Amino acid sequence: MSKITKIPIGPFHIGLEEPIYFKIDIEGESVKNVDMINGFVHRGIEYLAMQKNFFQNLILTERVCSLCSNNHPFTYVMAVEKIANIKPTKRALYLRVVADEVKRVASHMFNLSMLAHLVGFHTLMTQTMEAREIVQDIKESIWGNRMDMSANTLTGVKYDVDKEQIDYILKRLKELEPQVDEIMDVYFNNKIVKARTKGVGVLPYEDALRLGVTGPTARGSGVMNDVRIKAPYAAYDELKPKIIIEKDGDVYSRTKVRWREVKDSIRLIRLALKNLPQGKVVLQKRPHIPAGEAVSRSEAPRGELIYYLKTNGLQKPERMRWRVPTYMNWESLRVMIPGNKLTDVAVIFNSIDPCISCTER
Amino acid sequence: MSGFLKIAIRNLLKGPVTDPYPFGKTFIPEKLRGKLKVDASICTACGTCQEVCPSGAIYIKKENDVYVHTTWYNTCCFCGNCEFFCPTGAIKLTNDFHTANTKEEKFKFVTIAAISEKECPVCGNKFVPATLPLIEKSYPHINDEIKNLMKLCPECRKKAAFERLYQ
Amino acid sequence: MKETLKRKIIAEIKERLDKDKYDIKDELDLYGNIQIWLKLYDRKDILHIAQIVKDFGGRCVIISAYKKDDHHVLVYHLDIDGILLNVEVELFDNTVDSITPILKSADWTEREFKEMFGIKLLNHPNPKRLFLDESIAEGILGEYMPLSQAMNGAATCSMWEKIESERHKDEQNN
Numbered sequence: 152m153s154k155i156t157k158i159p160i161g162p163f164h165i166g167l168e169e170p171i172y173f174k175i176d177i178e179g180e181s182v183k184n185v186d187m188i189n190g191f192v193h194r195g196i197e198y199l200a201m202q203k204n205f206f207q208n209l210i211l212t213e214r215v216c217s218l219c220s221n222n223h224p225f226t227y228v229m230a231v232e233k234i235a236n237i238k239p240t241k242r243a244l245y246l247r248v249v250a251d252e253v254k255r256v257a258s259h260m261f262n263l264s265m266l267a268h269l270v271g272f273h274t275l276m277t278q279t280m281e282a283r284e285i286v287q288d289i290k291e292s293i294w295g296n297r298m299d300m301s302a303n304t305l306t307g308v309k310y311d312v313d314k315e316q317i318d319y320i321l322k323r324l325k326e327l328e329p330q331v332d333e334i335m336d337v338y339f340n341n342k343i344v345k346a347r348t349k350g351v352g353v354l355p356y357e358d359a360l361r362l363g364v365t366g367p368t369a370r371g372s373g374v375m376n377d378v379r380i381k382a383p384y385a386a387y388d389e390l391k392p393k394i395i396i397e398k399d400g401d402v403y404s405r406t407k408v409r410w411r412e413v414k415d416s417i418r419l420i421r422l423a424l425k426n427l428p429q430g431k432v433v434l435q436k437r438p439h440i441p442a443g444e445a446v447s448r449s450e451a452p453r454g455e456l457i458y459y460l461k462t463n464g465l466q467k468p469e470r471m472r473w474r475v476p477t478y479m480n481w482e483s484l485r486v487m488i489p490g491n492k493l494t495d496v497a498v499i500f501n502s503i504d505p506c507i508s509c510t511e512r
Numbered sequence: 513m514s515g516f517l518k519i520a521i522r523n524l525l526k527g528p529v530t531d532p533y534p535f536g537k538t539f540i541p542e543k544l545r546g547k548l549k550v551d552a553s554i555c556t557a558c559g560t561c562q563e564v565c566p567s568g569a570i571y572i573k574k575e576n577d578v579y580v581h582t583t584w585y586n587t588c589c590f591c592g593n594c595e596f597f598c599p600t601g602a603i604k605l606t607n608d609f610h611t612a613n614t615k616e617e618k619f620k621f622v623t624i625a626a627i628s629e630k631e632c633p634v635c636g637n638k639f640v641p642a643t644l645p646l647i648e649k650s651y652p653h654i655n656d657e658i659k660n661l662m663k664l665c666p667e668c669r670k671k672a673a674f675e676r677l678y679q
Numbered sequence: 680m681k682e683t684l685k686r687k688i689i690a691e692i693k694e695r696l697d698k699d700k701y702d703i704k705d706e707l708d709l710y711g712n713i714q715i716w717l718k719l720y721d722r723k724d725i726l727h728i729a730q731i732v733k734d735f736g737g738r739c740v741i742i743s744a745y746k747k748d749d750h751h752v753l754v755y756h757l758d759i760d761g762i763l764l765n766v767e768v769e770l771f772d773n774t775v776d777s778i779t780p781i782l783k784s785a786d787w788t789e790r791e792f793k794e795m796f797g798i799k800l801l802n803h804p805n806p807k808r809l810f811l812d813e814s815i816a817e818g819i820l821g822e823y824m825p826l827s828q829a830m831n832g833a834a835t836c837s838m839w840e841k842i843e844s845e846r847h848k849d850e851q852n853n
Contacts, residue, residue, distance in 0.1 A: 190810030210566035210591040278519060281529060295545035301591050309596050337515050363738030363784030381761035382712040446756060446765055459743040474741035511810055571839050584842055619845040
């Protein structure tokens with residue numbers, strides 16, 4: 152009984168979406184220890200970003216990650232604008248928020264449907280994905296792509312919405328909201344989902360604080376570090392996102408945080424479109440960027456995203472560095488996984504909403 | 513489970529949600545970013561698109577007195593940077609998303625626009641004139657005088673403008 | 680509220696560091712967010728700063744490394760309840776003390792600059808490789824390697840030649 156078995160999973164495994172190598176020690180059915188080795192998708196994008204000019208980097212940063220793709224150029228343009236000392240118009244800032252919140256809804260719903268898939272509730276997964284398709288339709292109709300919206304540009308946004316498009320977004324959101332309510336109820340109260348998520352993969356408050364985790368992973372453990380509230384940017388100082396927090400720190404809490412954020416994001420999109428100020432959407436298409444350094448932060452669907460940019464007055468950045476939320480949340484898996492059953496490892500892994508390709512860049 | 517049962521029964525009545533594409537119709541939004549359309553009569557071959565393209569999919573080469581603007585789709589990521597930064601509005605992204613091609617067609621999978629140089633009516637030098645959409649951005653009212661000056665090469669235009677000032 | 684916290688942090692820094700060993704400035708953006716920029720002249724002082732951040736209940740967000748002339752520069756980005764503290768340290772001996780024993784959140788990022796830039800790290804509790812395999816030398820990414828243009832993501836000349844030749848072939852056929 153007390154014999155320890157070592158189980159390797161990965162780096163390329165049918166159950167993994169991205170390459171990662173787990174070494175799991177199990178005793179009986181419960182996991183004793185977990186070791187993770189990464190670095191299989193390190194592509195050197197940080198170096199590549201220094202070879203590209205500021206306009207090319209708008210797109211390159213967007214390609215770092217697919218699910219939080221809008222946040223990368225968003226944070227990057229904020230850093231550039233800080234150096235160039237440019238403040239975009241109110242309309243541009245509101246439109247940035249709209250794009251960002253649409254992305255957040257889509258990202259969270261994707262992760263949640265993956266949770267349903269991992270607990271073996273496949274009809275719930277397809278149902279969540281189908282509801283998410285409404286958001287994908289909005290993205291395609293307003294920005295022109297299902298994932299990479301290409302919404303942000305230096306000194307503003309690339310797109311503008313007219314009355315017709317606002318009505319279209321509102322109409323689709325009206326379709327989405329009852330579906331979200333319905334599915335959310337299943338996630339919160341269904342026996343299968345609860346049995347597989349409640350009390351599983353607990354991250355205590357102290358550990359969350361010590362490891363510096365961010366996003367829904369932190370908020371599920373009662374650590375409130377939503378950048379939108381702690382250090383507001385764009386139009387979040389006026390739109391005021393709700394503080395969403397859960398105390399238990401298990402997979403169920405993180406699921407609840409994500410669903411409640413989906414609801415709040417829908418509210419924010421509506422509010423932003425309702426209060427959309429008039430004005431230009433972009434000030435100068437190709438501004439001059441002087442030498443300087445700046446740090447900017449934003450709240451991506453998975454947590455805090457930070458960009459450090461150093462320029463030297465030329466057309467290309469001298470140094471650009473960013474850190475994605477998964478980078479911090481990763482170490483928390485070492486706390487969450489031991490003590491759980493082997494079958495729960497995938498559920499716990501999914502609950503931090505891991506994105507390996509943007510962690511390793 | 514009863515909560516989900518309701519959804520399941522409703523879905524059963526609703527029928528399939530997937531589209532039978534390519535045998536039937538599907539939802540293609542107007543603004544979908546697909547292949548490029550380059551209007552050679554508006555383009556001035558300034559090279560902005562080549563500079564802002566993150567993936568190096570656009571290449572402009574001068575051949576005799578024609579600038580050949582080539583977009584190769586095997587590198588293009590359909591980001592729309594070229595459309596956004598184009599100063600004249602010559603590049604437009606269509607909603608044509610059909611990009612499947614065979615290996616034999618790999619290097620033929622391009623959009624080509626030929627921008628030919630015009631001859632200056634005064635000195636006969638060849639140059640690419642500024643096009644009307646570009647001029648419209650600089651001048652609120654365009655009269656015949658501006659239109660005539662547009663036809664001249666930069667050198668002759670300088671001369672003509674200078675003479676106009678001192679006559 | 681943020682203003683008082685900022686004053687407390689700055690007072691703490693002034694108390695623990697020698698007067699002529701640092702430069703400090705702070706910036707306020709239009710939303711009232713505060714960022715403190717600190718430049719340390721003695722790399723050992725980073726341990727004091729890490730302790731201050733820990734005492735305030737903060738965390739390490741990220742550390743950016745870059746090469747300046749012949750040496751490396753580290754910029755620590757530390758967060759104390761929404762206030763961002765950016766600490767610049769120049770490493771003239773290519774060595775730095777690890778702050779991971781004090782701030783656990785610095786674990787990954789310290790290991791990353793160690794292997795990517797080849798900076799020597801003292802007293803790190805878990806100095807294993809993060810992304811690169813053991814068989815690859817540290818700091819190798821800083822070395823110059825004549826890669827093809829294609830590796831930089833740019834389209835190569837030969838590729839455009841091929842595309843052009845295909846076009847000419849087509850023109851001749853028509």
